[in-house]
Amino acid sequence: MSTRSTVSSVVLASAVAAALASWAIPVTAQQMKMTEEEMKKMGAEMAAQGKEKCYGVALKGQNDCAAGPGTTCQATSTVDYQGNAWKFVDGGTCTTMQLPGDRKGSTEPLTRDVPS
Numbered sequence: 333m334s335t336r337s338t339v340s341s342v343v344l345a346s347a348v349a350a351a352l353a354s355w356a357i358p359v360t361a362q363q364m365k366m367t368e369e370e371m372k373k374m375g376a377e378m379a380a381q382g383k384e385k386c387y388g389v390a391l392k393g394q395n396d397c398a399a400g401p402g403t404t405c406q407a408t409s410t411v412d413y414q415g416n417a418w419k420f421v422d423g424g425t426c427t428t429m430q431l432p433g434d435r436k437g438s439t440e441p442l443t444r445d446v447p448s
């Protein structure tokens with residue numbers, strides 16, 4: 333393989349990796365700094381779409397907002413199924429979701445699986 337071909341392959345691989353990374357975490361710095369008013373508006377919009385907040389169902393780093401003390405907002409939960417972190421789910425499905433370890437979602441914050 334020529335040097336030019338090797339460099340082109342590396343550039344292409346980097347571009348693909350960057351594109352995938354931007355797709356996997358679609359959170360901008362501005363979204364991370366949402367005001368309380370903006371969060372309420374987002375909640376109202378999601379409710380209008382038939383969504384509800386469900387605590388304890390998000391995987392690590394995949395919560396929609398408010399992951400308790402030590403976190404700021406979206407994608408800041410530090411453990412899977414963190415009880416004080418929530419994710420929007422289809423309305424009426426939160427408390428019936430089957431999770432590992434006999435866990436269930438809750439419409440209120442939970443004290444389980446909260447990092448110390």
